[in-house]
Amino acid sequence: MAAIEILDLEKSYLVGFWRKRPKLALRSLRLTIEEGEVFGFLGPNGAGKTTTLKLLMGLVFPTAGSARILGLDMDDPRVKSQIGFLPEQPYFYDHLTARELLNYYGQLSGVPAKGRAARVEQMLARVGLSDSAGMQLRKFSKGMLQRLGLAQAILHDPKLVFLDEPMSGLDPMGRREVRDMIQELRHEGKTVFFSTHILSDAEALCDRVGIIHQGELRGVGAVAEVTSQKQGKVEIVFCAQAVPAGLTSLGAEARVSGDMVNAVLPEEQQDAALEVLRRERLKLISLTPVRRSLEEYYIQKLRPTEGQREREEDRKGVGA
């Protein structure tokens, strides 16, 4: 069963003084996420990531389309007890302490009274807030709120977790902890759908990524596939003060830094290049095939497609 099945979900906001002008925030999104998958939703600012999550959470209503979550219609009340949500820049009742907030949310999520307190303590420990558990949230820093946000998202042991920029506002240690936490969720068999700007996090964590830009899904790909695509090039690093002449003639692009040389050349010249190094008695440090990074994939997907360009033109035509 698919964990999330988004069927042509579309959202336009009414903007302007009389709220007359529709502004398309999400264009006919169709996307399926399998159970147990960690899915990264990538896109620049204003792409429509948060809008998608708010639609799925029932916080805003779609202009068109629908979605199924864990096999149920997205506005079926039964869905809500099986999902967790971390909003972007989360904010909570600041008259409560962290412990009280989690207890309250546990009550609302139907966590049985027996064992609730223990569960709350466990979650506080998991996000490193045990020491501040009794402090009112008005005194919490941004990163502490983010940690608490993560704790409340997984408090009721949901099957499916939605995280909107889970690493934002966290210190390096905190980011590491969130990465570990997402890994743990994966091992527990949970489905994780998260949005992020940080491509390295997505690369490290996700099974698949979706790239969205200007409200339009530009591509979905398995991270392993995207990054395993070889470019037909290898990168050779070795010790030398200068680039040996033999290497340049093989078509290598080389860069000298200190007493190290970093050369990229076509794969078929790999043996010839090693031969040159041996002849010159230079010490080889590494040889790696050059892979496409997620970043390159991302940037490629952000370039306007044909259809996109045409629509852009149409829009200008209408506006004139």
Add this chain to the structure above:
Amino acid sequence: MNSGRRNANAGNPNAGNANARIGYIAFNTFREAVRDRVLYNLIAFALLLSGASILVGEISIDVERLVVVNLGLTAVSLFGVVIAIFIGIGLVSKEIDKRTLYTVLSRPVRRWEFVVGKFFGLTGTLVVNTVLMAIGVLLALLYVAHRFEKMDAWVLVALYFIVLQFLIVCALALFFSSFSTPLMSAVFTFALFVIGSLAEDLRGFARITQGVGGWIATAVAYLVPNFSALNVISQVAHGDAVPGRLILYNTLYALLYSAMAISGAVLIFQRRDLK
């Protein structure tokens, strides 16, 4: 309206039940009000009342009871109405603005449960506040009259009516804030409180007005909440009884009126995009 939704939920043990969630939300609202020092208004109230009773005790002999009841109950009513309006208009809109609602509504909490829970939380706060103030009024009464009389029981009825007024004011504040800005909601709610306090006069005026004006006056007079029927302060200050029929009628009226306002608020809120 709600029973159908509740059935949809029946098969799911995890979702718990709506009443429990409404209770949790109400308690959290109450706790927030207390921690935001709403009950500090009691200090001002106590000062006012004790000052007044001491003063009255000094200057007159016969009218002490009249003054203390009149002044005490009027103060209870005004303090409460101000609290009801100022918290009521922020009950839902503040949660939308601060986005505290996101992590509540992504749980098994239906929007109507949230609104109803908030309403109960605020009215609960007002009931506690009123009970504490009522104790103050009764103490002041004891201070000036040195003993309770049978007619003092009617003071309790007047206090009960004041609480009924609060129900309506809270519901109206919630209703207006579900579609307009906090400032406008406060203005609308307060205006309705003032007009509603003159409802009996308005009805009298409507009866003697002819033509279209009469129709409009009648419509307005019966649409605005009838706060004047809920105000028996001067009556009980004079030691007059309150008919049992009025108690029943007012109770039903207040429940019905606030239920309608809350339903309106729910209907609007249910369709609304959160910012």
